[in-house]
Amino acid sequence: MKAPELSVILxxxxxxxxxxxxxxKIAAVMGDTPFEVIVVDDDSPDGTADVTRSIGREKPYVRCVKRINRRGLSGACIEGxxxxxxxxxxxxxxxxxxDETRLPVMLAEIRDGADLVIGSRYVDGGAASSGFVKKSRAKGSELATALANRITGAYTTDPMSGFFMMTRDVADRAARVVSRDGFKILFDIVSRFGHDLKIREVPFQFRERVEGESKLGFLVTVQFLGLLISRYTGGFIPVKFLLYGLVGxxxxxVHMATLLLLNASFGVGFATAQIVATFAAMTSNFAFNNEVTYAHRKLTGWRFVTxxxxxxxxxxxxxxxxxxxxVRLFEWDWSAALAGFAGAxxxxxxxxxxxxxxxxRDT
Incomplete structure (x- = not known):
């Protein structure tokens, strides 16, 4: 085998x-260009890793990186x-x-001096709507792109694309700073490094998925909004802290609803109702953080209880x-509102x- 010129991260x-x-399909379009395929599997219950390893025994250019107790597209991309x-x-x-047929075209742009080549749905020759079964999802994607463009500016027409190629140097730089959370790693890369990268775009037709179900949903939307706000602040506020605050x-x-229900509707004493409401709020916060903020390290089974x-x-x-x-700040003549806010x-x-x-245990 020759050393690969291109690593395809899936x-x-x-x-x-x-x-x-x-x-x-990738092998069919790469011709004589040596390449490798790295499948980064987030511990799929359907046996994705086993299938990949089976292929790799016959095709040595195929490898599998299996992640245990970690989830998220951005993190998977970085590890790949x-x-x-x-x-x-x-x-x-x-x-x-x-569209895998665009790989040789994108590689040619890298050979010609580009640092980052983006498969764009929004330049001449590209299309996005055909890949979305629901029109609402297509509109949502367009809105997300418009919001992202307010940060990335004129660097690219499609900062939300999940199809992009870069040099090893750019990949190494990005791996140290981009968020591991969420699904929009390209937006994070362009918003941080777009000003000093040679970026080119290649049109492609966004297609319907062949098998399985889309991973896009409420969680992805919330994580993207958190990343968007984080980038608006120049990364000063971490994405996870924003999500944690939203959950809080x-x-x-939850606290107020529980308190009023117990005290006003069932006549439970205020102190008892307040204690129950506090634990109800903490429980809901824990559950939501486990599903949203720390979806990549989601606790299950006994680990959920502990x-x-x-x-x-x-x-x-x-x-x-x-x-x-x-209380101490209030004693120092701070206003009640300001002292309370500072404590909170x-x-x-x-x-x-x-x-x-x-x-x-997320370091």
Whole structure:
């Protein structure tokens, strides 16, 4: 085998039926160009990793990176890039929505001096709507692109594309700083490095997926909005902290609804109702954070139970610190509103930082 000139990164979750098809399609278009295919599997229950390894025994240019207890497209892309041997890497979907026939064209642009080549749905010759079964999803994609363009500017027409090729140098730079959360790694890369990269675009037709179900949904939308706000602040506010704060805001509604229901409707004493409401809010916050903020390290089974217990303890300590600091600030002639806000903010930062390291062990 020759050393690969191109590493094709295929992030995958439940793509067992598509992997054999996309591998053959890629091989058919690459001709004499040496390449490798790296399937980054997020521990798919459908046996995606087993299928990939079986193919690799017959086709040595196919490899599998299986991630355990980690989820998320951006993180999968980064791990695939770091496992790649070639001087050029490309990320594309395993579901065949991205046009593999554009790979040689994109590689030619890299050879011609480009740092980053983007498969765009919005330049002449490209199309996006054919890949979306529902018109609402197509409109949502257009809206997300418009919002992203307010940050990335004129660097690209399609900052939300999941089909892009870059040099090893760009991949190494991106791996150190881009968010591991969410699904829109290209937007993160362009918003950070677009000003000093030679970026070119290649049109492609976005196609319907062949097998399986789309991974887009509410979680992806929330994570993208968090990333969008984070990039608007220049990365000053981490994406996870924004998501954590959003979840905490929903906990306020859970707390008040539980308190009023028990106290006003069932006549439970205020103190008892307040305690129950507090635990109800902490429980809902833990569950939502487990599904949204830390979806890539989602706790299940017994780990869910132990995680909930540590969450209770840490948030309890945060609540005590909240009260102590806000009371002290109020005694120093701060207004009640400002003292209360400062205590709540400190508590939120403490809870986020400690639960991140202890409950979800996310470093």
């Amino acid at each position: 992030p995958a979750f439940n793509e067992a039926k598509n992997i054999p098809l996309i591998v053959d 890039m770091m496992a790649a041997n070639a001087p050029v890497v490309v990320v594309m979907d395993a579901d065949m929505q991205h 805001f929903t906990g306020l509604f 995680g909930l217990l540590t969450f209770y303890i840490i948030c309890g300590i945060g609540a005590l610190a909240n009260v102590s600091i806000s 903010l400190m508590s939120a930062v403490f809870n986020y930082a400690v639960t991140k390291l202890v409950t979800w």
